[in-house]
Amino acid sequence: MKDSPYQKSKGKRPPKRRVVVTGIGAITPLGHSMDITWDGIVNGRTPASPIQYFDASEFPNRIAYQVTDFSLSRKLLKDGEDAYLCECAEFAVNAAEEALEQSGLLGSSRPETTNPNRIQVCFGMGLPSPNIDWYEKVFFPKKLSLEESLNNARILPDQISSIIARMVGARGGISTVHTACASSGQALGEAYESIAYGDADLVVTGGADSMISPFYAAGFALLGALSKRNDDPKTASRPFDRNRDGFVFGEGACVLVFEEYDHACKRGALILGEVCGYGITESAYRITDLHPEGTGPIEAMQMALDDANLKPTDIGYINAHGTSTQLNDRIESLAISKVFGPFSKDTLVSSTKSMTGHTIAAAGALEFAFCLLALRHQTLPPSVNISSFDTDCLITLTAPEAQPRNFRFALSNSVGFGGSNTALIAGRIGR
Amino acid sequence: MSSSDIVITGIGAVTAGAVGRVAHWDLLQNGRVTTSENDYSLKLFRPDSHVKDRRYLRSCSQADGIGLAALSGLMTDSNFDPKYYSPERVGIYTGESPPNPQDHSGHFEALEAARDEHGHISEKVFGQASRSARPVTLLLGLSNNVLCYGSLMWDARGPNSNYTSSVLSAHLAVINAAKRMQRGALDLAIAGGCSDSTEEFRKATLIATNIAAGYAKGTAVADGAAFITLERRKAALARGSRILASYISSAYSCDGLGPARFDRDGNALYDCIVRALSAAAVNPAEIGLIFSGSSGLPDLDLMETQVLGRVFAGAATPPALADTSRVLGGLMEAGGMLDLGLVSEFFTCGVVPPAVRPHVNRGQFSNLITPERPFALALRCSTSGEYSCVIVKGELN
Numbered sequence: 001m002k003d004s005p006y007q008k009s010k011g012k013r014p015p016k017r018r019v020v021v022t023g024i025g026a027i028t029p030l031g032h033s034m035d036i037t038w039d040g041i042v043n044g045r046t047p048a049s050p051i052q053y054f055d056a057s058e059f060p061n062r063i064a065y066q067v068t069d070f071s072l073s074r075k076l077l078k079d080g081e082d083a084y085l086c087e088c089a090e091f092a093v094n095a096a097e098e099a100l101e102q103s104g105l106l107g108s109s110r111p112e113t114t115n116p117n118r119i120q121v122c123f124g125m126g127l128p129s130p131n132i133d134w135y136e137k138v139f140f141p142k143k144l145s146l147e148e149s150l151n152n153a154r155i156l157p158d159q160i161s162s163i164i165a166r167m168v169g170a171r172g173g174i175s176t177v178h179t180a181c182a183s184s185g186q187a188l189g190e191a192y193e194s195i196a197y198g199d200a201d202l203v204v205t206g207g208a209d210s211m212i213s214p215f216y217a218a219g220f221a222l223l224g225a226l227s228k229r230n231d232d233p234k235t236a237s238r239p240f241d242r243n244r245d246g247f248v249f250g251e252g253a254c255v256l257v258f259e260e261y262d263h264a265c266k267r268g269a270l271i272l273g274e275v276c277g278y279g280i281t282e283s284a285y286r287i288t289d290l291h292p293e294g295t296g297p298i299e300a301m302q303m304a305l306d307d308a309n310l311k312p313t314d315i316g317y318i319n320a321h322g323t324s325t326q327l328n329d330r331i332e333s334l335a336i337s338k339v340f341g342p343f344s345k346d347t348l349v350s351s352t353k354s355m356t357g358h359t360i361a362a363a364g365a366l367e368f369a370f371c372l373l374a375l376r377h378q379t380l381p382p383s384v385n386i387s388s389f390d391t392d393c394l395i396t397l398t399a400p401e402a403q404p405r406n407f408r409f410a411l412s413n414s415v416g417f418g419g420s421n422t423a424l425i426a427g428r429i430g431r
Numbered sequence: 432m433s434s435s436d437i438v439i440t441g442i443g444a445v446t447a448g449a450v451g452r453v454a455h456w457d458l459l460q461n462g463r464v465t466t467s468e469n470d471y472s473l474k475l476f477r478p479d480s481h482v483k484d485r486r487y488l489r490s491c492s493q494a495d496g497i498g499l500a501a502l503s504g505l506m507t508d509s510n511f512d513p514k515y516y517s518p519e520r521v522g523i524y525t526g527e528s529p530p531n532p533q534d535h536s537g538h539f540e541a542l543e544a545a546r547d548e549h550g551h552i553s554e555k556v557f558g559q560a561s562r563s564a565r566p567v568t569l570l571l572g573l574s575n576n577v578l579c580y581g582s583l584m585w586d587a588r589g590p591n592s593n594y595t596s597s598v599l600s601a602h603l604a605v606i607n608a609a610k611r612m613q614r615g616a617l618d619l620a621i622a623g624g625c626s627d628s629t630e631e632f633r634k635a636t637l638i639a640t641n642i643a644a645g646y647a648k649g650t651a652v653a654d655g656a657a658f659i660t661l662e663r664r665k666a667a668l669a670r671g672s673r674i675l676a677s678y679i680s681s682a683y684s685c686d687g688l689g690p691a692r693f694d695r696d697g698n699a700l701y702d703c704i705v706r707a708l709s710a711a712a713v714n715p716a717e718i719g720l721i722f723s724g725s726s727g728l729p730d731l732d733l734m735e736t737q738v739l740g741r742v743f744a745g746a747a748t749p750p751a752l753a754d755t756s757r758v759l760g761g762l763m764e765a766g767g768m769l770d771l772g773l774v775s776e777f778f779t780c781g782v783v784p785p786a787v788r789p790h791v792n793r794g795q796f797s798n799l800i801t802p803e804r805p806f807a808l809a810l811r812c813s814t815s816g817e818y819s820c821v822i823v824k825g826e827l828n
Contacts, residue, residue: 013615058558084690116687117702125595127574128529132552135542157529157574157595159690162815166689171699173683174817175603178527178574178595186592190607197614214554218541218561219569280590282523284582287490287570296588299519417570418579420591 016196020429022269023105023257024369025098027091028356029065029250033098037356037366038373042402044384046355048233048248054131054214061226063233064212064249065357073097076106076167088126088362089160091253092208096164099204103257104269105168114267118201119170121161122191124177124184126209126361128155129216164204164255172200178361181321182416183207184254185364189278189422191258201263208253209361217249223288225325237358238385239322239351240329240393247323250357254365273372274427276409277308283419289327294335296421297321297413301339304411304423312340315347315425316407317380317398319367321415322351323358332413333393342394348405350398354384364414364422371410371426378428380405435824437612437678438664441509442772443501443623446655446759447471450481450500452508455769456776459758462786471653471760472629473497487580490570494528494654498577498625501656501765502584505621509660513586515670522589522617523581524608525658526600526624526764530572531631540564577625577656589617598726599683600624600764601657602811602819605771606681608661618666623658626763651727653760657768676774677824679806680711686816693731693816697738700818704742704808707820711806716746718822719804720777721796722770723789724812725754727761735812740795750804752796753777754789770809771823778802778825802827 026033029047030040040047048065056062072082072090076097085093100106105114130138134155138148158176165174177187184207191205211220220226227246229236237248264271281303283296290296305312318340321332333349340347352370353359359366374381383397407428414422442452447470449458463470478496479485483503488496505511541564545557570576575593582591590611594600601624608620632652659675667674684703686694708715724735743749755770756762777783783798805825812818 014613055554056558058555060562078689081689117684117706121685127572132542132554132557136552155529156597158597158815161596162685162690162817165685165687168687170687171685171702173703173819174596174685175594175599175607175683176596177592179578179591179593180573180575190592193610197610199610214557214561216569218558218564219572222562222564223569280592281519282578282582282588282591284518284586284588287573287576287579299588416575417573418575418593419582420575420578420593 014197017198018261019192019195019258019275020261020264021256021272021275021372022259022264023099023103024272025095026252026254026366026369027067027070027095028252028366029067030356032070034369041352041355041370041381042379044355044382044401046234046384048236048357050233051212053212056217059217060221061217061228062230063236066212067091067251081163084159086128086155088208088210088251088253092160092255095206095253095255096167099255099257100168105257114202116169116171118172119168120172120194120200120203121165121170121174122177122187122203122205123161123164124187124207124361124364125157125160126211129211129213130155131213160208168204179420180416180418181360181363182414182420182422183361183364185414185422185424186280186420188365188368188424189280192275192278195258195260201260203258204255205258206253206255207362207365209359210251211360212249212251227324235385237324237354239324239354240333240390240397241386242388242390244324244326244329246325247358250359252359252362252366254362254369256365256369271429273375274429275424276427277304277425279303279307279423281421283421285419288417290331290415292331294331294338296419297332297335297415298338300421300423301411304425308425310409310425313346315409315411316405317374317410318347318349319371319410319412320349320351321413322353324353328415329393332415333395337394343396345396348380348398349395350381350383352381368412368424368426371412375410375426375428378404378406435677435679436664437609437661438667438674439659439676439678439772440662440667440672440674441505441660443505443508444657444769445497445501447473447653448758451504452772456773459755459787460784462758471651473627473654474630483584491576492531492571494531494625494627495576497627497654498656499580501625501658502581505658505660510672512670516619518586518588520589520618521585521587522591522608522611522620523578523585523587524592524604524620524622525578526594526596526604527574527577528626528628528764529574529595531627581621585621598763598766598813599811599817599819602767602821603683605821606683606819609678609681612661618663620661621658622661623768624764625656626765627654628652628763629654651760653762655762655765657765659768659772674826675772676826679713679822679824680707681821682706682710683819688816690815693814695730695734697734699816700735700738700812701741703818703820707822711822713806713822715743717804718750718806718808720751720753720800720807722807722809723752723754724810725756726812726814728814731812731814749795749797751783751798751800752789753783753787755787758786767809767811771821774807774823775825775827778805778827
């Protein structure tokens with residue numbers, strides 16, 4: 001393997017500050033909080049079911065991991081703000097509330113010492129997911145009333161970032177990122193760099209998405225990317241299994257509070273883990289396919305390792321992008337094997353998409369949160385739905401049940417349509 | 432590396448008024464006749480003859496096509512030669528508008544075919560009808576297509592991003608690309624944005640209804656794309672590139688009041704400008720030209736003017752103020768790039784061309800641009816209280 005091109009810049013980089021995580025919140029098909037979601041991961045739950053949001057009976061792919069019994073929390077919302085919320089942004093509101101509460105940033109526990117100008121929001125947001133009703137009400141008419149225009153505003157991707165900024169009192173700036181399935185991995189990476197290089201002390205970051213709509217069900221089906229195991233939804237998402245046949249839609253949101261280490265210590269925040277490194281590359285190959293040699297993800301992982309100043313053997317666990325498509329899993333595992341060695345026993349791999357489905361723009365944030373919790377609990381997430389491991393994937397999977405493991409670092413991969421690849425490294429605090 | 436080591440070496444731009452750097456400067460100098468919002472639409476623009484590899488256009492929306500046409504023009508304008516750069520150290524940072532529903536034309540027929548006898552669209556029938564749509568239908572709606580195809584065009588495999596942050600998007604692209612370069616992670620960055628939103632804004636009756644009368648009734652939303660090339664001065668000179676301007680510093684901020692609200696006191700905008708000046712170690716008295724954010728909304732424009740008054744209150748001679756959106760329209764995700772790339776033309780000209788003098792009374796500012804103060808400050812202001820500021824320096828030799 002040739003040297004990483006990113007090593008060229010070693011020695012020139014400005015010093016970095018330590019970045020830690022002080023709050024995590026999630027709304028996922030596994031549950032309405034991060035704790036419940038993690039419990040679902042550890043127990044290998046696979047809550048996929050027939051699509052309930054619309055009549056999918058005539059679609060080739062009719063299953064999804066859906067968030068059920070959800071109700072929007074209005075605790076932190078101001079009057080009228082719900083008009084700006086699409087469905088996945090509603091998930092993000094509840095997830096943000098959980099993350100900010102855990103981080104001690106709400107109400108009377110809010111630290112006076114935090115300068116609002118040093119608080120930012122950087123969020124990875126999915127594409128608008130209009131339903132049929134939306135087309136009828138907004139797309140076809142030639143003119144819209146103010147109320148109808150607000151329906152249009154509900155699908156603007158930057159509204160939720162603006163609402164989260166208000167919730168946390170951020171005045172340091174807002175950015176909203178969209179790079180398809182890499183969106184929130186990228187948002188987390190930019191949040192991390194903003195703190196590491198001194199532009200902010202605290203950044204609320206994360207991602208949200210829901211593509212379970214007729215439009216996207218039709219679009220992804222045409223691309224042949226979705227599983228057709230409609231009769232057995234719970235085992236349909238099976239990353240790295242020989243008989244995998246596509247991904248299964250998921251949906252949800254995950255919000256994290258990133259904070260400069262000293263800043264978090266001074267205010268006595270609970271530190272859940274550390275963000276140690278970030279890599280971001282572009283495959284520049286095809287819009288929907290990875291380069292057959294896995295070059296983009298390889299370079300992203302190398303870049304993250306360089307950034308964290310770690311060796312491949314330091315990484316005990318990789319949460320793979322692992323979509324359960326033939327192409328992604330084969331090429332991503334090839335990329336992992338090139339960086340970490342074939343069938344490495346030091347670095348075990350799983351894809352939690354077998355338990356959450358593919359949450360698209362939310363995936364990077366959610367899966368990085370799983371890395372943090374895996375480190376915190378010293379527990380490897382299980383590899384679920386593997387009936388026949390695909391030995392063409394040159395990796396060692398985690399066990400079918402969650403297992404204890406003593407490890408200090410974990411890496412989360414994201415790969416997006418359009419070619420953006422991210423790798424984020426999480427560290428166990430107090431290592 | 433100091434900030435002034437990053438230079439702008441090219442502009443690629445497509446707007447309703449012009450294509451390319453020279454044509455845009457001509458447009459800004461001479462203005463244009465605008466009688467309706469249709470003048471800002473690129474609905475009829477055909478990118479085929481502008482894009483280097485037309486295969487990309489097969490799965491592109493109109494916004495993508497406009498963006499790729501601008502990126503193709505940028506390649507020529509910056510005289511890009513890949514032999515000078517390692518692909519892993521070239522990065523593209525884009526801003527792109529959310530998918531325009533009009534781009535989903537592949538599903539349009541399926542939607543119409545799915546109407547029942549009462550005129551309602553049946554999901555069940557849509558499920559059947561959509562099977563015959565073209566597979567690229569989904570891809571037309573991706574908001575990071577320009578990042579993807581631009582990367583293919585430039586063989587750019589380094590760090591990248593795509594922002595969907597409304598009118599700040601292109602500035603955020605520049606800000607983050609420049610930061611990456613300053614940290615030593617990139618040698619060449621392409622930054623900018625593209626937008627195709629006039630149709631949606633018109634439908635939503637959120638567009639100015641009388642462009643010729645100024646911005647009395649809202650934002651004059653315009654379609655377009657504009658990108659700039661950022662590279663290190665030494666590398667640019669080594670390959671014989673023309674230097675258009677220097678990137679100096681930047682900042683962004685927000686009011687934190689939620690969507691569609693901004694603070695009329697303007698404190699966050701003030702902080703944003705002060706931070707950018709501080710990062711540049713530039714005194715307000717050294718700023719010779721300001722490109723206003725000019726949203727077109729009277730209250731926001733008034734606030735911006737008042738904030739600029741506070742920042743430059745101590746300057747013995749007021750800087751000049753230009754509002755390029757008077758000619759270009761509100762370029763949304765593409766906005767602000769022509770301000771940065773054409774700054775030297777403004778300094779060489781020595782006066783703010785009449786066509787881009789602010790419409791509202793901003794009497795405390797000058798129309799004269801003096802080369803003794805070669806720094807320019809470019810602003811973007813959103814109606815949701817988000818602000819960005821980029822400081823560039825004209826290259827007058």
